[in-house]
Amino acid sequence: xxxxxxxxxxxxxxxxxxxxxxxxxxxxxxxxxxxxxxxxxxxxxxxxxxxxxxxxxxxxxxxxxxxxxxxxxxxxxxxxxxxxxxxxxxxxxxxxxxxxxxxxxxxxxxxxx
Amino acid sequence: xxxxxxxxxxxxxxxxxxxxxxxxxxxxxxxxxxxxxxxxxxxxxxxxxxxxxxxxxxxxxxxxxxxxxxxxxxxxxxxxxxxxxxxxxxxxxxxxxxxxxxxxxxxx
Numbered sequence: 150x151x152x153x154x155x156x157x158x159x160x161x162x163x164x165x166x167x168x169x170x171x172x173x174x175x176x177x178x179x180x181x182x183x184x185x186x187x188x189x190x191x192x193x194x195x196x197x198x199x200x201x202x203x204x205x206x207x208x209x210x211x212x213x214x215x216x217x218x219x220x221x222x223x224x225x226x227x228x229x230x231x232x233x234x235x236x237x238x239x240x241x242x243x244x245x246x247x248x249x250x251x252x253x254x255x256x257x258x259x260x261x262x
Numbered sequence: 263x264x265x266x267x268x269x270x271x272x273x274x275x276x277x278x279x280x281x282x283x284x285x286x287x288x289x290x291x292x293x294x295x296x297x298x299x300x301x302x303x304x305x306x307x308x309x310x311x312x313x314x315x316x317x318x319x320x321x322x323x324x325x326x327x328x329x330x331x332x333x334x335x336x337x338x339x340x341x342x343x344x345x346x347x348x349x350x351x352x353x354x355x356x357x358x359x360x361x362x363x364x365x366x367x368x369x370x
Contacts (some may be wrong), residue, residue: 176363180356182358186358191299191363192349192363194358194360197356197357204355238303248292248307248356249294250296251298251306251358252294253305254304255304
């Protein structure tokens with residue numbers, strides 16, 4: 150069964166460092182998403198991406214965040230200068246069509262010290 | 263008003279019981295809705311899609327009430343393995359926002 154894969158599964162970084170989280174969506178999917186979940190809190194929408202551009206972003210997704218699809222398979226989330234409050238689980242998801250079922254990766258846990 | 267609001271629970275029910283809870287949404291234009299389940303520290307997984315008035319899959323039934331803008335999830339004959347957080351999604355454009363989730367604990 151096709152699946153979304155994310156790397157790394159866990160990253161520990163120092164405050165102020167840049168972090169790149171990687172995702173390989175399901176191969177024939179066209180819509181890509183990043184979500185985050187701070188421990189004990191809800192799953193929060195960050196950004197959606199379609200046709201090589203951002204479709205929608207939340208207020209959380211400020212200038213410190215960026216997304217990219219550098220090639221035909223990877224979808225990355227970059228945090229330029231991490232803050233303590235960026236510590237969370239980051240989930241990538243993909244979908245075959247807009248407003249369709251999301252298929253999630255297992256997440257990348259980011260710990261900022 | 264939040265895009266999606268859910269009964270937070272927790273719902274603590276014995277095995278075999280029926281449990282039901284709601285999710286209200288603010289965007290009247292939403293055409294499709296989804297229930298996901300999330301186990302502790304795991305990714306959300308799709309439980310059920312709702313495109314019309316409702317959907318049924320085994321012990322799980324989802325009902326959509328467009329007039330009142332809510333969807334419900336009912337779990338019959340609950341199992342210990344149903345213990346999880348149930349998340350609803352009501353898409354708006356390209357933004358698929360999750361509710362805060364309803365926690366269900368099924369006890370033996």
